[in-house]
Amino acid sequence: MTVTDQPAAASATRRLTTAKAISEAIAQEMERDPEVFVMGEDVAAYGGIFGATTGLLDQFGPTRIIDTPISETGFIGAGIGAAVEGMRPIVELMFVDFFGVCMDQIYNHMAKIHYESGGNVTVPMVLMTAVGGGYSDGAQHSQCLWGTFAHMPGLKVVVPSNPYDAKGLMISAIRDDNPVLYMFHKGVMGLPWMAKNPRSIGPVPEESYEVPIGKAAVARPGRDVTVVSLSLSLQRCLDVADELAGEGLEAEVIDLRSVVPLDRQTILESVGRTGKIVVVDEDYRSFGLSGEIAATIAESDPGLLRAPFTRVAYPDVPVPYARPLEYEVLPTPRRIRDAIVSVAGR
Amino acid sequence: MTVTDQPAAASATRRLTTAKAISEAIAQEMERDPEVFVMGEDVAAYGGIFGATTGLLDQFGPTRIIDTPISETGFIGAGIGAAVEGMRPIVELMFVDFFGVCMDQIYNHMAKIHYESGGNVTVPMVLMTAVGGGYSDGAQHSQCLWGTFAHMPGLKVVVPSNPYDAKGLMISAIRDDNPVLYMFHKGVMGLPWMAKNPRSIGPVPEESYEVPIGKAAVARPGRDVTVVSLSLSLQRCLDVADELAGEGLEAEVIDLRSVVPLDRQTILESVGRTGKIVVVDEDYRSFGLSGEIAATIAESDPGLLRAPFTRVAYPDVPVPYARPLEYEVLPTPRRIRDAIVSVAGR
Amino acid sequence: MDDELRRGFYRQMVRIRTYEEAIRGDYHADKTPAWDIGAGLIPGEMHLAAGQEPVAVGLCAHLTADDALTAPHRPHHLALAKGVDMRKMTAEIYGRETGLGRGKGGHMHLFDQHFSCSGIIAEGMPVAVGQAFAFHRRGTTNVAVAVAGEGAANQGAFHESLNLASLWKLPVVFVIEDNDWAISVPRDASTSVPSNATRAAAYGVAGERVEGNDIEAVYQAAGRAVTRARAGEGPTLLEVHTVRLWGHFEGDAQAYRGDELAVAESHDPIPAYEAKLRADGVLDDAAVQAIRAEAAAEVADAIAFAKSSPEPSPAAAYEHVFV
Amino acid sequence: MDDELRRGFYRQMVRIRTYEEAIRGDYHADKTPAWDIGAGLIPGEMHLAAGQEPVAVGLCAHLTADDALTAPHRPHHLALAKGVDMRKMTAEIYGRETGLGRGKGGHMHLFDQHFSCSGIIAEGMPVAVGQAFAFHRRGTTNVAVAVAGEGAANQGAFHESLNLASLWKLPVVFVIEDNDWAISVPRDASTSVPSNATRAAAYGVAGERVEGNDIEAVYQAAGRAVTRARAGEGPTLLEVHTVRLWGHFEGDAQAYRGDELAVAESHDPIPAYEAKLRADGVLDDAAVQAIRAEAAAEVADAIAFAKSSPEPSPAAAYEHVFV
C-alpha cells in the first residue's frame, strides 16, 4: 500500500475504466479485510448497474456480494448496523436520486451516530452511488446532489473524475473510520453503452494506494483563470482548457475530488494568483457547492477577485428529458468555454 | 382580502402569537375554500405539537382536520395525490428533521410533477414543518435545513419571523398553485412552554391578507452594515441592532421571509449602500443559504464588499444536546453582535 | 364471457404489443455503430412491458376516464389501456414539444388527466391513495389504481399506502405485477413470502393472486376489486403473476436469467390468447389480420406524429418550474 | 416460574420506575415559574415509560451484554433492563461530560456497547437488522432486538426491516410496545389491523401478541423469540399490549385521553405484580422495602454522579463530527 497523489511510474501504463478501477479497489480491500462486504440492488449477478461491482460475485461469492430487495431504508440501515458492530460495509444506492426513500438512515443515522455518541461509536461505511445526467434519463435519474449531502455535517463526500482517483479514493473511503459517500458520475465510468469520454479510461496502478480524502488536485496548472470543478464536468473543463491553451489562454483547472472536507486552501491559493474564477458544477446552482466556493473567497478576502465570480452550473430547474432541453442546462463545453473566455476578459 | 406588506392600521393593535396567526390564516382559507384541508400527525385533537392547528378540529371537524398514522411518505404522498386532483392540502411534517423518511415524495414528486408534466399538472399544496433548536432537543429534532430544500428546484420555501408575516405568508402559500414549504421555527411560535421571545407576539390584522412570497422585508433600515437573516435569528438580529443603535452603529436588518424565490435584489441594493454584510443563519453554514448570498454578491460585483463577507451560522456540526454545547454553536446574540461590530470595523 | 369483450381484450393487447415493438425498433435503430444509451431518436432508459399486457388490459377494462391510475417506471401498457392519447405519449417519448409533458418528462414520466407515473419504486402508490381520498371526499364513485412491480412490494411506501388506504377505507386498487424479476433479482431473493396477496391480511384488506397471466382471470379479479372500491368497501391488493418477455430495460443482456428466459419466452400471453379465441370461434384469420392492421396503422400514425413534431426549443427548459 | 426470577423481575421494574420518577422530578423541578422546555437541570423533550416496564424487563431477561438492542425515543426502561450503566446514562441525560455521549446525545440518543437509540420513528429497526447480520456472519449466537411503538408499525422502515430479516433469516426479535397511543393518536386511528402480530404473516415470520401487560407472559414469549433467533430460525414479531401511565412526553396535558387515562392509571403493572408475588409468598414487606431502598440508593447515586459531573466545555461541540 502506498499513499500517493500521483500514479506510480511502474504500472502507469495499465489503463482501466473508472468502473474497473472501482471494482478493483473493492476487490483488493475485500481480500485484505474480511469485514468488508458489498450490498445493494443488482450488485451481484448483474455486477452493478453502472459496473462498480462487476466480477466481484465470482470472486467473493454471495455471502460477501449481496443483492438486496428494493428496500433502501432497510439495507442502508442494515449497513449501518453492521458497521456499528465493526464490519466495513460498502452499500450501493443505485442512483443518488433515490436518496429520498432512505435519507433518514443516511443523514440521521449514518452521519450522526458518531457525534451523538460522543465519539464512542464509529460507522465505518461507504455508501456509493451513481450521479449525473446527459443521457436523457429525466428528472428522477440524472441529478448530482453533492451539495445536498455536503450541506449536512457528518458525512465525507468524495467524487472522482478519473480512474486513478476513483481507485485511490475508494480505498481511502473503505479504510476511513467515518461514513463516506462515494459519488461516481455515470459518464466517468467508461461504460461501453454510454457516450465515450476518453478521460474515463486511464492509467491505474495494480497495487493498492490511497488518494487522500479532502485534498483537491491541480489537474492542470495555469496562470489566467482558476477553474474549479469535479466529476464529469472536470473532464469537460480539461478539454476546454486544452483547447484554450492553443489560443494562448491558460486556465488552471482544480479537481476538487472531495466535497467534504472541501480543500478551501487550494482554491484560495489559485484564485490568489489568477484573481479570476469559474466554478463548473453539474449540481443545481443555488444553495450548493458553487455558492460555498464564493463564500470561501469572500470570507477570506473579497479583493481577491478581479472579475465577477462566475458559475457554470445547473440552473435551478429539474432535469428535463428531451436532448435539446437537457443540453441547454448541462454545463457543456460551450458554456464552460464562454464563461472562461468572458472571465478572462478576452 | 388585501395584498399588503404592512399591517393594516385598523386592526394593528390586536396582538397574536405566531402560532395563532398561522391557525387563523388556515381557518380563514378553509372557510373561503372547501378544498383546503389539513393532514398530519397530531394536528387534530392535539392541535399540532407546536400549535399551528390549535382549534381547527373544533371548527372544521375530523373530515377536514385529519390525524394520520406515522407514515410521512404515505400521507405526504396522499396530499400530493389530492392536490393533483385539485384539492388544496396543508400537510404538516411534525419536525423538518424527519424529512428523510419522506423526501422522495417531497422532492421527486411534490416538487417535480409540474415540471415533468410540462406544466399540465399542478400541485397546489402546502407542506408546513417546525424547524430549529435552542431547547436541547438534540441532533434529530433541532435543525433548520432550509438550505437543503432551497437547493433543489421546484419548491417555494417560506420562513416567517413574526406573527404578521406568518399569517400573510400562510395565506399566500395556500393560494399559490405551486408546492410551498412553510417552515416555522418553534421559537417564533410564541408557545407558552418555550423560552419567551417577545417578537413572537405581535400585531395581526383580523382580515385576510397576503404577504408576497419571494419578497424580503427591510425589517430595520440602517446605513452601516447589512444584516441578512430569517426566522428566529431575525428576531435576535433586531434585538442586537437595537442595542447597537444605542451605541451609534446602525445595522440594516433584512428579513428574507422567503428562501425560494430569494430576493437577491433587496440584498444587493442594501449591500450596495453599506458595503458590509453579515449573514445570520441557524442552518448549517456550508453549502447552503449563506454561501448563496455570498455568490449573489460576488457574481454581481465582488467590489461591492468593503469588508470580508461574514457569516454567523451553524458551524458544520450536528446539533449537540447539552446546553453549553448547543449555545456554543447557535447564532446567539453575542455571536451576532461580535460579527456586526467586527465587520463595521468598530 | 362476452365475445366482443374477449375480442376487445385481444385487440388492446395487440395494440400495446405493436406499440412496444415499434418503440423498441426505433429505440435501437440509430444507436449504432457504438450503442449509446443517450443517442438516437429515443434516448434514455426504456422499460417495455411485453408479456404484461394482460394486467393492463384486464384491469383498465373496468376504469373510466375519471378514474385515476399511477404507473411505475414501466408504464406504456398501462397508459395505453387506460386511454392516454397515443400520439401525445409517443411525442413525449420522442422528446417533442407536442408530448404530454412537452418533452420534459420522457417515458418514465407520462402525465395525463388522472394518469401519472413515477420512476421511483413504489412511490406512485401514496399518490394514488391521495387521489382516492379526493374522490371519496367529493362523494364520487371513482377509484384510484396504483400499479407496482413485485419488487416494489418490499419498499416502505407499499406498506404505508396499504395501511392508510385501508384505515380510511379509500377506493384504491393496488395492483402488483409479479413478473418474477426486479431487474436481475428474482422474487425469492427479495420477498419473504411467496405471494404478495398474503400481505393483504396485514392491512385488513381483500387480497387476491391471479396465476397464469390469464387476462380473463385478471379481468374478473380486477372487477371484484373495482366494484368493492366503488361500493365504499375499501381497498384491495391484487397480485397478478405475469411475465417479462424482454430485458428489464432495453440493452439488458439478461445473462442472469439463464434457462428461465426461454421458458418465459414460450409463455407469451398474446399468441396463447389468440389460439384460445380462435379455438372458441371468437377470432378467425380475417379478424386477426384486421386487428393487427388497425394496430399497426394507429401506431404508425402516432410515431409519424411524434417524428414530425418539433423538438422543444432549448429556452423551454427554464419554463414550468413554477406555475 | 422460579421465585428468584420473579423477585428479579419485580426488582428490575421497581428500579426502572424509581429511576423515571426521579428523572421526572428533576425534569420539572427548575422549570418554574414559567415552564420552559429548554430550561432546568434536564432540558429538551422527555419521554418516560412508566407502565411499560414489563416489556423491557421480560424481554431483556433473555439478553446478554453481547446481544444488541435498538430503542426508540422512549428508551430508559430498555436501557436499564439491557444493562446500560445507570451513572453514565444519567450523566448523558443531565448533559454532562461523563455521559455516554459526553452530553452530545441526550435522552433520545443513548449509545452504549450494543445499545443504541433513534428519535426517528421505526428507524432504529433497520440498524438492528444490520447488527443481526453481523452476528450471523460471524457465526455467533447473538441476537439483535429492535423495539418500537405500535405507532411505529405503520412506518415504512418496519416493513422493510421485517422483510429483510426474514429473507435473510437473521437473528432479530422485533418487539412492538403497544401502549394504545402514538402521542394523541389512538391505535385504531393509525393501524388498519387490531394487532400487529397479524402482520408477521406478511413476512413469513412467527408473530405473537401478549395481552395484559403481564411480565411473565412477556418473559415467556420473548424467550421463545430469542431461542428461535439464536437457533437460526429467523426473526419473530412480538407485540406486547402495555400501558402508558404518563403523558407522551413530560408536559403533555393529555386532554385527548379523556376517561381512558383513569383506566390506564388503574392498570399500573408494578403494584399488580407486587400483589401477585405477595399472594404467592414470593415477596413480603421486608423484601419490598429492601428492593425499594436498593433502587432508591442506586438512583440517588447515579443522579448525584450526574449532577456532580462537569458540563462539557463549549469547545467540545466541534469534536466528534469525524473520527
Ligand SMILES: Cc1ncc(C[n+]2csc(CCOP(=O)(O)OP(=O)(O)O)c2C)c(N)n1
Ligand atoms: C427507490 C428505487 N430504488 C431502485 C430503483 C431502481 N429500479 C428501477 S426498476 C427496478 C426493479 C423494479 O422491479 P419491480 O418492482 O418488480 O418492477 P419490474 O421492473 O419488474 O416491472 C429497480 C430496482 C428505483 N427506480 N427506485
Ligand SMILES: Cc1ncc(C[n+]2csc(CCOP(=O)(O)OP(=O)(O)O)c2C)c(N)n1
Ligand atoms: C418519522 C417520525 N415521525 C414522527 C415523529 C414524532 N413522534 C415522536 S414519538 C411519536 C409517537 C410514537 O408512537 P409509538 O410508536 O406508538 O411510540 P410511543 O410514543 O407510544 O412509545 C411521534 C409521532 C418522529 N419522531 N419520527
Ligand SMILES: [Mg+2]
Ligand atoms: Mg418485477
Ligand SMILES: [Mg+2]
Ligand atoms: Mg404507542
